Amino acid sequence: xxxxxxxxxxxxxxxxxxxxxxxxxxxxxxxxxxxxxxxxxxxxxxxxxxxxxxxxxxxxxxxxxxxxxxxxxxxxxxxxxxxxxxxxxxxxxxxxxxxxxxxxxxxxxxxxxxxxxxxxxxxxxxxxxxxxxxxxxxxxxxxxxxxxxxxxxxxxxxxxxxxxxxxxxxxxxxxxx
Numbered sequence: 001x002x003x004x005x006x007x008x009x010x011x012x013x014x015x016x017x018x019x020x021x022x023x024x025x026x027x028x029x030x031x032x033x034x035x036x037x038x039x040x041x042x043x044x045x046x047x048x049x050x051x052x053x054x055x056x057x058x059x060x061x062x063x064x065x066x067x068x069x070x071x072x073x074x075x076x077x078x079x080x081x082x083x084x085x086x087x088x089x090x091x092x093x094x095x096x097x098x099x100x101x102x103x104x105x106x107x108x109x110x111x112x113x114x115x116x117x118x119x120x121x122x123x124x125x126x127x128x129x130x131x132x133x134x135x136x137x138x139x140x141x142x143x144x145x146x147x148x149x150x151x152x153x154x155x156x157x158x159x160x161x162x163x164x165x166x167x168x169x170x171x172x173x174x175x176x177x
Contacts, residue, residue, distance in 0.1 A: 050107040057101070113138075 056062060073090050080086035121135040137148070 047107065047111065050104045051111070053104050054108040057104070 070090075073086075077086060117136075117138050124130040124132060124135050137145070140148070
């Protein structure tokens with residue numbers, strides 16, 4: 001049974017439907033999405049800032065910069081006689097940076113998790129045998145997720161038992177020959 005066409009979430013007047021994507025070549029899909037206005041963090045100033053900041057701050061150069069700041073701070077210790085103010089500078093600086101980084105990292109993680117969930121939803125939708133009720137599963141309560149987890153744990157155990165039976169039958173078949 002063919003699933004109905006769906007528009008990509010957030011698409012504007014240049015909509016990208018799943019039918020269009022299915023009929024497009026792999027090289028045309030990124031252009032279709034780009035032309036649709038579905039650009040990463042479009043219209044979201046903080047999202048753009050968070051993406052750029054997390055990209056830069058996750059680089060080796062940011063790490064080297066942090067090491068240089070700490071080394072310079074350590075070498076200035078004797079100049080300032082290891083005073084309370086000298087210690088307060090690094091403590092305050094690292095506290096403020098850590099506090100701000102929490103929000104940048106969380107924004108990046110939320111965006112990445114949402115993108116992965118959307119990709120998984122599309123894969124579930126595209127596979128006829130997949131269960132569509134698994135789409136948007138991340139919005140369920142912990143109790144509901146626990147129930148689903150128990151169901152799949154039982155399914156895995158059943159598969160393991162079936163595999164053990166197959167191996168045993170294959171071994172018996174080899175011995176019978």
